[in-house]
Amino acid sequence: MTRLDRSSHSGGGHAKGSRPLNSLLACHRVAQPPSAPGSRASVQDIDLIDILWRQDIDLGAGREVFDYSQRQKEQDVEKELRDGGEQDTWAGEGAEALARNLLVDGETGESFPAQVPSGEDQTALSLEECLRLLEATCPFGENAEFPADISSITEAVPSESEPPDLQNNLLSPLLTGTESPFDLEQQWQDLMSIMEMQAMEVNTSASEILYNAPSGDPLSTNYSLAPNTPINQNVSLHQASLGGCSQDFLLFSPEVESLPVASSSTLLPLVPSNSTSLNSTFGSTNLTGLFFPPQLNGTANDTAGPELPDPLGGLLDEAMLDEISLMDLAIEEGFNPVQASQLEEEFDSDSGLSLDSSHSPSSLSSSEGSSSSSSSSSSSSASSSASSSFSEEGAVGYSSDSETLDLEEAEGAVGYQPEYSKFCRMSYQDPAQLSCLPYLEHVGHNHTYNMAPSALDSADLPPPSALKKGSKEKQADFLDKQMSRDEHRARAMKIPFTNDKIINLPVEEFNELLSKYQLSEAQLSLIRDIRRRGKNKMAAQNCRKRKLDTILNLERDVEDLQRDKARLLREKVEFLRSLRQMKQKVQSLYQEVFGRLRDENGRPYSPSQYALQYAGDGSVLLIPRTMADQQARRQERKPKDRRK
DNA sequence: TAGAGGTGTCATAGT
DNA sequence: CTACTATGACACCTC
Numbered sequence: 107m108t109r110l111d112r113s114s115h116s117g118g119g120h121a122k123g124s125r126p127l128n129s130l131l132a133c134h135r136v137a138q139p140p141s142a143p144g145s146r147a148s149v150q151d152i153d154l155i156d157i158l159w160r161q162d163i164d165l166g167a168g169r170e171v172f173d174y175s176q177r178q179k180e181q182d183v184e185k186e187l188r189d190g191g192e193q194d195t196w197a198g199e200g201a202e203a204l205a206r207n208l209l210v211d212g213e214t215g216e217s218f219p220a221q222v223p224s225g226e227d228q229t230a231l232s233l234e235e236c237l238r239l240l241e242a243t244c245p246f247g248e249n250a251e252f253p254a255d256i257s258s259i260t261e262a263v264p265s266e267s268e269p270p271d272l273q274n275n276l277l278s279p280l281l282t283g284t285e286s287p288f289d290l291e292q293q294w295q296d297l298m299s300i301m302e303m304q305a306m307e308v309n310t311s312a313s314e315i316l317y318n319a320p321s322g323d324p325l326s327t328n329y330s331l332a333p334n335t336p337i338n339q340n341v342s343l344h345q346a347s348l349g350g351c352s353q354d355f356l357l358f359s360p361e362v363e364s365l366p367v368a369s370s371s372t373l374l375p376l377v378p379s380n381s382t383s384l385n386s387t388f389g390s391t392n393l394t395g396l397f398f399p400p401q402l403n404g405t406a407n408d409t410a411g412p413e414l415p416d417p418l419g420g421l422l423d424e425a426m427l428d429e430i431s432l433m434d435l436a437i438e439e440g441f442n443p444v445q446a447s448q449l450e451e452e453f454d455s456d457s458g459l460s461l462d463s464s465h466s467p468s469s470l471s472s473s474e475g476s477s478s479s480s481s482s483s484s485s486s487s488a489s490s491s492a493s494s495s496f497s498e499e500g501a502v503g504y505s506s507d508s509e510t511l512d513l514e515e516a517e518g519a520v521g522y523q524p525e526y527s528k529f530c531r532m533s534y535q536d537p538a539q540l541s542c543l544p545y546l547e548h549v550g551h552n553h554t555y556n557m558a559p560s561a562l563d564s565a566d567l568p569p570p571s572a573l574k575k576g577s578k579e580k581q582a583d584f585l586d587k588q589m590s591r592d593e594h595r596a597r598a599m600k601i602p603f604t605n606d607k608i609i610n611l612p613v614e615e616f617n618e619l620l621s622k623y624q625l626s627e628a629q630l631s632l633i634r635d636i637r638r639r640g641k642n643k644m645a646a647q648n649c650r651k652r653k654l655d656t657i658l659n660l661e662r663d664v665e666d667l668q669r670d671k672a673r674l675l676r677e678k679v680e681f682l683r684s685l686r687q688m689k690q691k692v693q694s695l696y697q698e699v700f701g702r703l704r705d706e707n708g709r710p711y712s713p714s715q716y717a718l719q720y721a722g723d724g725s726v727l728l729i730p731r732t733m734a735d736q737q738a739r740r741q742e743r744k745p746k747d748r749r750k
Numbered sequence: 751t752a753g754a755g756g757t758g759t760c761a762t763a764g765t
Numbered sequence: 766c767t768a769c770t771a772t773g774a775c776a777c778c779t780c
Binding site for chain 1: 759
């Protein structure tokens with residue numbers, strides 16, 4: 107069935123006297139062979155799904171957006187982040203409880219100070235006193251060259267050649283071989299989640315931004331995943347869903363484990379890469395373990411069996427944190443690594459800010475899209491206000507809630523802007539507006555392909571007299587060519603009013619207008635067809651415009667969400683970084699305080715026999731290691747119970 | 751010449 | 766029920 111068939115039938119079928127329009131239309135429709143939508147339904151459905159998939163990918167939404175497990179992982183990451191905060195809070199509570207338990211254990215009623223061998227052994231110092239003591243001999247501040255400095259600590263670390271008993275003595279009693287496997291697993295899961303998030307970023311735009319850098323780029327060469335990760339720049343649904351897996355696999359590769367060490371050798375001594383104790387217990391209440399210097403904990407591996415890299419300490423190394431931040435910047439802002447590194451210098455001040463991304467092409471088109479939608483809404487509202495007499499726009503029901511901008515008011519009417527995005531080129535083309543701007547009328551397409559033969563003949567073929575070509579005739583020919591098919595028909599049928607009126611008049615005025623003229627049935631039928639087609643044409647234009655606006659808004663939403671995600675990830679990295687710095691400071695403090703403590707004979711306390719514990723009231727207690735051991739075990743059980 | 755994009759139109763469901 | 770709108774689908778045009 108061709109369009110010509112429809113039109114010719116439509117034209118003929120309506121000449122049936124004074125039947126209502128709908129019956130005419132019904133006749134028109136029934137007479138047409140069914141378009142057999144069902145025959146293609148199954149194939150179309152499959153195609154539609156496929157198309158939608160591809161559209162989603164094109165819009166920047168990877169499959170992980172729809173992948174429940176992927177989303178679940180993301181939620182887990184966020185949840186763990188929250189839990190981490192709670193855990194830290196709880197650690198503080200636990201510290202207080204620990205301090206209280208020094209007096210009376212809430213569970214056992216045990217009085218711990220009573221177990222101290224002698225009153226002199228239990229040395230209670232206020233934290234202020236400790237700090238004063240330290241400052242007196244070794245003042246340190248925020249940036250002081252404290253023994254926390256890598257070199258000094260390394261020198262201060264008891265060497266591996268020390269007697270085994272001394273090494274064991276230096277171990278934290280709470281950590282020696284008693285590290286909770288649950289905590290370790292939790293840390294690993296947390297780390298996995300972080301890496302998966304990184305992988306998601308890497309598998310999308312970051313791979314193009316970062317890894318297309320020249321091979322000599324320090325970023326691309328230093329980034330721990332770059333040399334080993336099979337980055338798929340050609341993102342597909344399948345690959346997008348597998349990104350995290352590849353990262354997980356790489357996590358265990360020796361290259362990854364060794365890379366942070368190589369990339370930040372200066373920080374290595376502070377981060378015991380072969381220790382599972384320090385960082386994995388930070389979130390718990392094991393303050394004794396926290397206070398113990400890393401070099402002490404490092405010896406725990408003599409008895410702790412297989413060594414695992416410190417998850418957060420090793421992989422979230424300083425350099426790697428920087429690179430992650432840089433990658434986030436690159437992802438978020440579309441910067442190249444050099445630009446990102448420049449921004450990184452100002453990172454602390456604007457980490458919470460997201461730069462205006464309106465420079466990106468997509469954002470530009472997005473804003474244009476919103477403005478284009480607003481043009482229709484504003485014009486439609488204007489037309490509705492004037493609809494009592496004559497609606498210039500007709501019943502344009504579409505309105506957009508986008509911000510109102512007048513930018514496209516004129517452009518939208520023109521509709522053909524070569525520099526426009528592909529979405530915005532297809533713009534609303536209001537015949538009424540075109541009629542108001544006659545010089546723009548030629549813009550509209552003239553679909554005369556299915557014009558009724560009779561109408562075509564009478565309208566397009568000029569009478570022989572017109573062949574005498576004067577300028578007027580040429581102009582008339584030009585205007586003829588610009589006329590729409592229905593205008594040609596109306597002209598051929600000698601309809602005594604304009605198509606604009608036919609289409610845009612309110613129904614009452616329209617009927618009134620029809621009653622004023624003595625019109626044949628064919629004329630009435632054509633007029634009603636013109637009105638129906640004209641209204642449907644505007645409806646189709648609105649529909650298409652609305653569809654494009656929806657797509658643009660979705661694109662904008664995706665961009666916003668990606669920005670938020672990058673920002674949150676960046677903040678998380680910053681938090682982890684500051685957390686680690688705090689831990690290092692605490693470790694140094696512990697060392698200094700413990701090293702300056704003297705018993706009644708003026709001899710230093712043996713780290714194998716005593717440990718410092720931080721009480722909730724700010725005091726620091728020196729307790730025997732056996733007791734600290736019991737406390738730690740007791741405290742380790744509590745978080746497990748709490749988790750259940 | 752094939753394909754993409756734009757447009758008009760029809761059919762149909764919904765308001 | 767009528768008038769109108771919204772939208773998928775299709776055909777055709779233009780580039």
